[in-house]
Amino acid sequence: MGLPRKLKNLNGFVDGESFLGVIAEFEEPNLALATEDWRGGGMLGPVKVDLGLEAMEAKLKMGGHTASLIRKFGTSEVDGLRVRLVGAYQSDDGRPPEAVECFIGGRFSEIAPGTSKAGDDTEHEYTVPLSYYRRVVNGRTEIEIDMIAGRFIVDGFDRYAEIMAIVGG
Template sequence: MGLPRTLVNINAYADGASYLGVISEFEQPKLALATEDWRGGGAIGSIPLDKGIEKMEATLTLGGHEKALIRKFGTTSVEGVRLRLVAAYRADDGTPAQAVEIYVGGRFTEIDMGKDKPGDATEHKYTCAVAYYRRVVDGRTEVEIDVLGGVYMVDGVDRYAEIMEILMG
């Protein structure tokens, strides 16, 4: 019988700057296929057809006021902000901790600065529309999605390579 790997601790980097001790929470992008239902003649039901990847979004929550991140709001580049989450997961069964890194390229579409009250802790939440995503576990890339570059890698297989080869001639 196994035990689940649970998050032990995290750090976040934004454009290379570390937010160790400041990061409160990171909501990873949801990976979802965009689908459209199709029911052809003779079929007894519909099936979802693959239409690409749904829009991805990540949320970074930090304690306190970080002017360097606020200054990134409104960048004109869809990959104007680079985020990296480093996480350590561990099962309480004696197995080694697992390193998980999430790389995100996108731009802040919303900054929620919450409420300010003297003497209370403050948190700012940065919502990032994601154009690039990569998940690395123990040094191995498990998923990489580059929306503009046409890369859709899962477990070492580029599931969009055939399409890009046709398009690039």
């Protein structure tokens, strides 16, 4: 029997500060290759040629006003903000929970405070374009992308190492 692992609980840390009880939601970045169609002479049709990676973006939702996060808006560094998100995923088939950690580096490009009405729930959403992303499951790094350093590691294999060796990285 197999049942899917579902998120049972989570916490977020921004520059080391815990947001346990405050973080409402985290949207991981989509991972996408940047590609371009190429059809050379003699080919029956185009193929997608790998040109690197698309830009990555994550989102955080916090339950209400969080002054310490608003104060981080406008940093001039592309990796001026460090976020660690920890989730416990568990299926209801008796298997133990899995620890899933996401480490991201970027900066807030947008803060959406939404609407505020006395007595109603409020959430602030923070958009983070990423220069760094790492996903770790039970202590094992599954994927690590460092846009600035030119690292693209999947399951322990750096898919970009040979190119970085040629260009001096």
